[in-house]
Amino acid sequence: MFHRILLAATLATGPAVAQEVPFHPFDEDLARVGQLLFYDPILSGNRNISCATCHHHDTFSGDALSLGIGEGGRGIGRKRTAGEGPDAIRKRVPRNAPALWNVGAKEFTTFFHDGRVSHSDAYETGYDSPAEEWLPQDMPTLLSVQALFPLTAQFEMAGNTGENEVIGAVQDRIDLGWPILAKRVRTIPAYGAPLAAAFDLASPEDVTIRHVAIALADFMNSEWRSFDSAYDLWLAGQGDLTPAQDRGRSLFFGRANCASCHSGPLFTDHDFHALALPPFGPGRTRRFDPVPRDVGRMAETDDLEDAYRFRTPSLRNVTLTGPWGHNGAYPTLVGIVRHHADPLAALDAWTPALSGLPKADWLAAIDFVIQSDTREMARVRAAVDIAPVALSDAEVADLVAFLHALEGGDSRYGRLGIPDAVPSGLEVER
Structure with missing residues (x-):
């Protein structure tokens, strides 16, 4: 799958040539599950923040802040606050939330501002990442690998020490929080059944964080493409x-x-x-x-x-x-x-x-x-x-x-947009 666009090849006065932009393939059904997961706070330690909090459609896949306000904050975009009382944030997210435009393109070979997720054989997983050798096996794309790490980040989605079982597990080892989140997802029928069907699993009990991450990646891959x-x-x-x-x-x-x-x-x-x-x-x-x-x-x-x-x-x-x-x-x-x-x-x-x-x-x-x-x-x-x-x-x-x-033109609003509700029953931030 690719977009064919025209690209100025040399200087502004130079010729224009046809150029293909290859994208990773995606599954439509998985992308729709990924849309729900992306907006569902079920993937955060305290069930109070989603991927969309910092990558919302209303703020064009960013968050409109210099430095992000993760776990403990309230609201979205420029109206987001640092929270209050014992739930207030303990630290700002140290970098600007990157936009997600065209991140499904195959030419992306690193993710995050420092490139800490990349292709590599160093850990026999196919990738170099903060999880090192504990990364789930057989991750199909770099984008699906990237999707795993905001879930384990204390000040982004995991929560602070002592607040929930996810951050407790992550502080022992980064991969130990993922099974907890996967269980939350697969025990919700509206997630477990379609994920099991999409991956031809025997039952929802076989859904792991790998399947969750692929669904998130298929959503991001298909949602924010802009060549208009x-x-x-x-x-x-x-x-x-x-x-x-x-x-x-x-x-x-x-x-x-x-x-x-x-x-x-x-x-x-x-x-x-x-x-x-x-x-x-x-x-x-x-x-x-x-x-x-x-x-x-x-x-x-x-x-x-x-x-x-x-x-x-x-x-x-x-x-x-x-x-x-x-x-x-x-x-x-x-x-x-x-x-x-x-x-x-x-x-x-x-x-x-x-x-x-x-x-x-x-x-x-x-x-x-x-x-x-x-x-x-x-x-x-x-x-x-x-x-x-x-x-x-x-x-x-x-x-x-x-x-x-x-x-972009109409593409700047995304493809599937914001869901009306999510299967967990938790609040969809708007």
């Missing part, structure tokens, strides 16, 4: 770009050098780059690291050359999925474009007021403490992979106009 933007129509000779979008296109593929990283039909090279984005929040620290920092790809590879490098995001529907940056440092597209044009000048000019952090007074002491660590800030400044490009205000505006040309 103004740019696609223009390439196909079926529409026009505005003058500003056309000027922005010339800059994007030309002097602004955006396409050196945001290349191909999905506008990403799937590689990792250091941009000196301003750090804040709790950081994604390693077990031995007490400093609230995020070293990006290096946390996965342990290679100093990868320090502060993060995966290049796709730019399809980028206009819909702010704030922007791996930590949502910029609330506007103008801001993130200007940062790319001159990373160090933008880093110096950035202020905490630009961050979109729901109020949590009990976390305020650490929200921006990393900014006062002069050595860490110096390391961030020293790791920059892109050269400055002088852009006028008008040119920045034209680049932003071109990014709007990458916004």
Whole structure:
């Protein structure tokens, strides 16, 4: 299964060529089960948060926050709060919730901002992941592997120590929480029966977390595909770009050098780059690291050359999925474009007021403490992979106009959408 689109092959004035975008196949019945599971809080330790909380249709598969509010929060999108009382969050999710556009494409070879889920033979599972050798066997796609890990993350969906049996099991070993969640699912007839039928199992008792993850992946794969933007129509000779979008296109593929990283039909090279984005929040620290920092790809590879490098995001529907940056440092597209044009000048000019952090007074002491660590800030400044490009205000505006040309049409609302209810009977967040 693939989408055929037209792609500008060289500079903006160069030829357009046909290019196929292969996707992994999906099962329609499984995708519909996956839709329900995606919106069902049954997959969280405390049954109070779903995958959709941070990847909702109303916020175009993101959450509209700089740093996510997971377990303990209330509401969705910009209205989400950090909770209150004993149920309040104990830590912000350290990175921006990535959008899910076209994640079923076969060209995705890593997931998460640091690429910690990838193809590998290191553990004899076919994948390198936080589960190492304890990953379920015979996972069919990288997307299905990725779907497993928010379920086991304490501050995302699993819950805090002592709150439920899932987090208790996960803290012993990462894979021990999955059987608990699988049992919750298979004992609900509206899940157990269709999953058993889809996988030709003897009975619902044979449903495991592997089957749950595949259903989630089939939903994500089929739900958020977007190739109906103004740019696609223009390439196909079926529409026009505005003058500003056309000027922005010339800059994007030309002097602004955006396409050196945001290349191909999905506008990403799937590689990792250091941009000196301003750090804040709790950081994604390693077990031995007490400093609230995020070293990006290096946390996965342990290679100093990868320090502060993060995966290049796709730019399809980028206009819909702010704030922007791996930590949502910029609330506007103008801001993130200007940062790319001159990373160090933008880093110096950035202020905490630009961050979109729901109020949590009990976390305020650490929200921006990393900014006062002069050595860490110096390391961030020293790791920059892109050269400055002088852009006028008008040119920045034209680049932003071109990014709007990458916004999908009807596809931006998804395919199946939000279910009216879920089989567990728990609340569907809206």
